[in-house]
Amino acid sequence: MTTAVREAPHHRNLTCYTDYSCRLPECKERYNAYRRDRRRAENEGTWQPFIDAKPVREHLLKLQAAGIGAHRVASLSGLPYQTVREFLHHSYGNRRSRRSRTTPETANKILAISAETTLPGFTSATATRRRIQALVATGWPMARLAPHLGVTPKHVWKITEQRYVYHHTARAVEDAYNRLRNKRPEKRGIARREANIARRRAAANHWPAPKYWDEYADLIGDPDFEPEYKKLRAEILAEEAAWLMTAGRLDREQAAVRLGVSLFTVDRALREHPQDGLQKAA
Structure with missing residues (x-):
């Protein structure tokens, strides 16, 4: 009775030598190099054969969320x-x-492996999301934008929640944005009631209209730029005062001086527009 010799599934790491008795010259050299490196590290007191896998798992979950699954990671890393x-x-x-x-x-x-370098077909969704929101501000309901983007109504919502989109999706949204931005939805088959609901939704979320982005065209794709669109002066003042009082650790009077307004003005702004962060800090 003869015992079959198992063939190593690959020749990329030490298992072909240790587990499958592979003796190809390059595999023997890989094993010998490992032994030399290990012996040197042991003599220097730096031998660390294993480390915590939690950072690796967290990184894989982030890649997975960006659309890079385990099969793709295996292919890119050369790991099984x-x-x-x-x-x-x-x-x-x-x-x-x-x-x-x-x-x-x-x-x-x-x-x-990173999503930015691994997904050359992807780009940041910031500008794409803001263009869709700007069209909503003019009265286009998201679901009714779907035929103009070549996607399903459900996918329009999904696009606005993603961190990255395909380049062709970004181009499709930009093309639709340029075509529709000056068109009244009511004259393109959208009921007035639907259009008004879309406008109210955009106003409630402070989504800038296309004219706003004409002025800030170079910032529409900047995720660090926070548009203060149609916010009342008191609302902006309350946000700035709250930030000074929490992050800057100033009291109300000091915050008023820093902002160049009276203490009464700061107190009224905070009463009209209470800030969650300030309430938690208090």
Whole structure:
């Protein structure tokens, strides 16, 4: 009776040598290099074969949220799919729990993958989201924008909640924005009631209209720019005073001096527009 020799599934790491008795020259050299590095690190007191896997798992979850799944990570990192999957789930066919430790080499391969560089077909959704919201401000209901964007009504909502969108989606929204921004929805098949509901929704959320973005065209795609569109002066004053009193640790009188207004003005603004952060700090 002869025992079949198992063939290593790949020749990328030490398992082909240790588990499958592979003796290809390049695999033997990989194993010998590992032994030399280990011996040197042990002599120097820096040997750290395993590290906590939590940062790797958190990074994989972020990649997953951006649309990069375990199969794609395995392909990009050169790691077996099973290795990547075990950071997120229990192993197939047994009760072994998720990986709690891993080698620095494996961790570095996964942590080196980023959504920004891995998804060249994607771009930030900031400008796309703001263009859709601007059309809503002119009276276009989101669901009624779907035919102009070439997507389903449900997907229009999804676009506004994403951090990244495909380049072709961004272009489709920009094209529709340029076509519809000066068109009255009521003259394009949208009932007046629907259009007014859309406008009220945009006003309640302070979504700027296209004319606003004409003035700030270079900032429409900047996620760090916060438009203060149609906010009352008292509302803006309340936000600034609350920030000075929480982050700057100033009292009401000091905040009023910093803002160049009276204490009465600050108190009235805070009464009319109470701030959650200030209430929690108090």
